[in-house]
Amino acid sequence: MDNNHYYNASDLGKFGKIADYQQPLADKFFGWYGEVFADGALTAREKSLIALAVAHAVQCPYCIDAYSSDAYEKGYNEAQMMEAVHVAAAIKGGAALVHGVQMMNKVKEIAM
Amino acid sequence: MKSLHAQGSKLADSQQQLDILAHGAATMDAFTLIPFQQKIEQIGLYPLQPTAMNIFQVNLGKMCNQVCRHCHVDAGPDRKVIMTRETMQQCLEILQLHPNFTTVDLTGGAPELNPDFRWFVDEIRKLNRHVIVRCNLTIILANKRFNDLPDYFKSHSIEVVSSLPSYTRDRTDRQRGDGVFEDSIKALQLLNSVGYGIDGTDLVLNLVYNPAGAFLPPAQQALEKEYKAALGKDFGISFNSLYTITNMPISRYLDYLLQSGNYEKYMEKLLGAFNPAAAANVMCRNTLSVGWDGYLYDCDFNQMLDLKVDCTAKHVSMFDATALANRHIVVNQHCFGCTAGAGSSCGGAVTQ
Numbered sequence: 001m002d003n004n005h006y007y008n009a010s011d012l013g014k015f016g017k018i019a020d021y022q023q024p025l026a027d028k029f030f031g032w033y034g035e036v037f038a039d040g041a042l043t044a045r046e047k048s049l050i051a052l053a054v055a056h057a058v059q060c061p062y063c064i065d066a067y068s069s070d071a072y073e074k075g076y077n078e079a080q081m082m083e084a085v086h087v088a089a090a091i092k093g094g095a096a097l098v099h100g101v102q103m104m105n106k107v108k109e110i111a112m
Numbered sequence: 113m114k115s116l117h118a119q120g121s122k123l124a125d126s127q128q129q130l131d132i133l134a135h136g137a138a139t140m141d142a143f144t145l146i147p148f149q150q151k152i153e154q155i156g157l158y159p160l161q162p163t164a165m166n167i168f169q170v171n172l173g174k175m176c177n178q179v180c181r182h183c184h185v186d187a188g189p190d191r192k193v194i195m196t197r198e199t200m201q202q203c204l205e206i207l208q209l210h211p212n213f214t215t216v217d218l219t220g221g222a223p224e225l226n227p228d229f230r231w232f233v234d235e236i237r238k239l240n241r242h243v244i245v246r247c248n249l250t251i252i253l254a255n256k257r258f259n260d261l262p263d264y265f266k267s268h269s270i271e272v273v274s275s276l277p278s279y280t281r282d283r284t285d286r287q288r289g290d291g292v293f294e295d296s297i298k299a300l301q302l303l304n305s306v307g308y309g310i311d312g313t314d315l316v317l318n319l320v321y322n323p324a325g326a327f328l329p330p331a332q333q334a335l336e337k338e339y340k341a342a343l344g345k346d347f348g349i350s351f352n353s354l355y356t357i358t359n360m361p362i363s364r365y366l367d368y369l370l371q372s373g374n375y376e377k378y379m380e381k382l383l384g385a386f387n388p389a390a391a392a393n394v395m396c397r398n399t400l401s402v403g404w405d406g407y408l409y410d411c412d413f414n415q416m417l418d419l420k421v422d423c424t425a426k427h428v429s430m431f432d433a434t435a436l437a438n439r440h441i442v443v444n445q446h447c448f449g450c451t452a453g454a455g456s457s458c459g460g461a462v463t464q
Contacts, residue, residue: 013384044334073327075338077282 012062045074052081053088113179113289115188116364123367124186126418132366133445136376143376145383148447155388159440160397165433167399168213168241169458170195170203171415172223172232174404177254180275180288182322182365184416187221194225199406200232202428207239210433213400217458219246219412224258237268244271246458249299250292262306271316272308273355273458274300277324279342287324300349309351317351320460322359326374328385328453329356332461355460358382360413360449382448390455393462396441402428410441411450412458419444 019026037047048071055063071081116124123129136143152158173194176187207213216236223229223245236243245265252261265272276296277287284293300317304310309317319339323329336354343349359365361378369375396410400421406428409415423439425432455462 013380039334044331045338069327072325073323074330075278075335077280 007061009061009065012065015062045076048074049076049080049084052076053084056085056088057092113181113188115174115179115186115190116367117186118188118190121367123363123370126416129362129366130417130444132370132375133361137370143379145379145445145448148443148445151383151386151448151451152391152443155391157388157391158443160394160443161440162437163397165210165212165398165400165437167215167217167395168203168207168402169217169219169399169412170200170402171404171412172218172220172226172229174221175225176221176248177225177251178222178248178289178292180364181368182287182324182359184360184363184365184413185221186363186416191221193404194221195228195404195406197228197231199404199428200228200235202406202431203402204232204235204239206428206431207236207241212433213241215242215244217244217246217399219458222248222251224251224261230264233268233270242271243268244273246273246275249274249276249296252299252302253295262303262308265303266306266308266315269314271318272303273318273320275320275322276300276339277320277322279339279346283324287322297347297349300343300351301347304349309349311350318353318355319351321354321356326369326372326378326381328358328381329456329461332356332454353460355458356454356456357458357460358449358452358456360446362413362446363416379445379448382452385452386448387451387453387455387463389463390453391451393455393457394447394450395457395459395462396450399458400436408436413446413449414442414444417444417446 016026016030037044037051048067051063052067052071055067068081071084134144135141149158152160171185174185174187174191175189175194176191177189179188207216218229218233220226224247226232233243233245247261247265251258253259274296275288276284278284281293284296285291303317306315307313308315321329321335321339329335332354335356339354340350343351361369361375361382366375369378396414399411401409401412401415403409403415407415408421408426408428408431409419410421419442420426421436421439422442423432423435424430425435450456454464
């Protein structure tokens with residue numbers, strides 16, 4: 001197997017194996033994770049779309065793989081999913097740009 | 113789109129499908145999974161046996177007005193094989209002698225295309241059995257002679273079960289063909305107009321969801337809520353229950369999986385989602401499936417793979433209730449489809 005890269009699609013299926021090195025913490029994580037994504041004040045379906053957007057914001061290929069499937073399975077269509085990605089991108093872009101105000105403040109502070 | 117049979121596809125041959133399920137598509141042993149038999153041995157379910165025989169499911173033929181991409185029957189307008197009245201008569205004799213079959217589930221193809229469909233339904237109702245018709249909806253609009261089907265169903269107190277893979281046009285038409293969504297909506301409105309799916313009537317209209325792609329169905333209860341909200345809001349349609357059904361990796365859906373490069377991942381997904389509780393509740397344990405030619409099978413999927421019941425009573429003409437009750441259900445790799453997640457059957461999920 002070619003191991004000269006950091007990401008491998010088949011590793012997603014091995015996520016549960018993190019318990020091999022630390023069972024109690026993994027149990028807590030997966031138990032909590034399962035509850036987070038269950039129907040609650042938000043539906044599991046709504047949470048799936050949020051997860052898809054966040055997956056893009058954190059640029060996690062495993063999460064994008066998992067939640068592209070999950071959101072589509074839960075009935076979101078292509079346009080809805082792309083709009084969710086735009087929401088993530090807009091927040092990321094906005095987060096960079098809003099710091100422009102900080103830059104302006106600094107410049108005003110030091111400029112004559 | 114033509115059936116695999118009309119295309120001369122090698123997948124029209126059930127043995128070819130079984131070979132792929134056993135060894136993968138490309139070369140011998142290109143892709144193998146743990147055998148289903150071994151998987152249910154591990155949970156003490158093998159040999160799998162019937163728990164009851166309540167549902168008598170009859171396939172009236174492969175003829176259909178639609179050509180759906182996922183069809184496990186490889187049905188279509190180019191398929192001409194249908195059940196004869198003589199075989200129907202043999203089915204009626206079995207029903208008369210065996211009151212344990214409380215429900216008769218009629219499927220196809222489009223069962224209504226069989227010229228003896230109404231005669232058969234009349235006779236079954238005379239025997240006072242509950243009748244389910246798996247109606248593809250569009251048949252109601254396909255020809256004037258079918259326009260009265262909603263009234264006919266109503267007058268015979270038939271339960272109608274119909275496929276609608278999505279409450280949106282796009283996904284429905286991708287799976288079932290252009291224009292199917294629009295006609296399905298019209299047909300559902302006609303069924304509603306005679307009382308089907310309406311609160312306060314006892315006319316049951318259930319819908320079926322199949323994934324339009326290489327993935328598993330979402331949770332049945334949550335999806336039912338979404339369907340009810342969307343179909344109610346957009347089209348004023350109401351219905352009773354939604355059944356989520358997993359696509360079996362056979363026939364045209366197997367062809368789709370292979371063509372789209374999804375076969376291996378899909379099989380791994382089914383295996384990864386194996387649920388022992390679903391395995392214990394599989395429908396073959398309380399259903400007997402009759403082919404258009406009168407042969408007997410454990411389920412409609414085994415029927416399409418030509419895996420006849422493993423006992424002496426292989427045909428309606430040789431019906432033997434004891435032999436059938438004691439038989440070992442024939443299992444193969446496609447059975448992972450019925451045991452994944454919440455499980456899958458002709459009545460939807462088999463676990464909560």
